[in-house]
Amino acid sequence: MVAKISIGSSLYGALCYNGEKVNKENGRILGSNKIIIPVDGKADIGQMAENFRMFMPKMGKTKKPVLHISLNPHPDDRLSDQDFEILAREYLDKLGFGEQPYVIYKHEDIDRHHIHIVTVNVNEEGKRLNQDFLYRRSKKITTELEEKYNLHKAQREKISPDTPITKVDSNGDIKRQVANTVKMVGMRYKFQSMGEYNAILGLYNVRCDTADGRVNGREYHGLVYFATDDNGNKIATPLKASRLGKFASRTAIDGRFERAKEKIDLAPTKRKVADALSQSSDKDDFVAKLKERNIDVVFRYTDEGRIYGVTFVDHDTMKALNGSRLGKDFSANALNARFSQQSQPTEQAPTATVVPIPTPTNTTSESQSTSSAGTAQTQAAASTQNQTSQSDSGDYDFTLPGLDLFQPGQSFNPDEEEFRRRMQRKKKRGHRPKF
Structure with a gap:
């Protein structure tokens, strides 16, 4: 089982991401702690955000209090909703977050079902919980759970120089596919502009746009990635570079632009x-x-x-x-x-129409005049043809x-x-x- 942990500042963003999956019937809520879940199973994102804030201090020094965790069992593990909920609660207990407010979601938009957990890493007094060696402790916990429940050992997908880059499959895990494509393109190819970068990404149904603006008086310069179909049309929700990894960030891509100039x-x-x-x-x-x-x-x-x-x-x-x-x-x-x-x-060149000129019989001078005129026309035509041929x-x-x-x-x-x-x-x- 692979656990992925993201630490951020936007509680509403994490709840909205998972809530939309539920409300679009691509997921469901399996359980929660200290958070009220609607009886109809729908995700009331605003109400859930208020519930979280009841257990969080209004003022605190922690700038990134939100933990968004996904637990991904091996595809060969067939787990029920109850099995998923048990794994999630035991994982949080061992990690030290069992008494925190949290919500457990199951995602069903891809064949490989998995769960997401949204929680916070500060207690009611505003004190930050222990995050020392968080990822190392998480790895140890997932190994223990695999052994306890006889689960397959799942490892993170490793990218090697020989790993082929394939087009994004709309039926698969969009975020994972986009992240892998961006990472492998950045590792292997050289490019010096956003147009050249997108020319490569587009071959694999991915597009990148710049996102520049100002928030609270401060400028920001970021990147947003899209999964597309073969015609370049968007097929999924945009993904901020920060959700994919540092390798996808504006800073990383701008750095590749500069380094490529010396190597191409x-x-x-x-x-x-x-x-x-x-x-x-x-x-x-x-x-x-x-x-x-x-x-x-x-x-x-x-x-x-x-x-x-x-x-x-x-x-x-x-x-x-x-x-x-x-x-x-x-x-x-x-x-x-x-x-x-x-x-x-x-x-096609216009076809010349020859109009016969009647020969007058009453005067010799007219005949000579006409003959001279015809000769002049013939010479002019020949001269024009010769000039055209030379040209x-x-x-x-x-x-x-x-x-x-x-x-x-x-x-x-x-x-x-x-x-x-x-x-x-x-x-x-x-x-x-x-x-």
């Missing part, structure tokens, strides 16, 4: 992306060719469907890189221009990888013309991408 080598990823781009025929083909090179690409779109962000996640070198870090040719603007032009249908062979003779796909159709496109001029200016300045 762009060259290997840039070579693979350039190679895939030069061989791809369209965006889908580009994504597929990157997959073959063990790279995931994450595009971000505006409401109009324009690409405004792109991040490459290289699983071989374990790093995430925004396209602009690799060079302008791999930026969101460049890729949007390329793929949007490729997706446009090629316009096609000169202006679009790009040497950058894959830019041969930008061949213009026979109709004029202002977006293509602007892109062509921009590339010409780069050529005149001697711009070449470095691979």
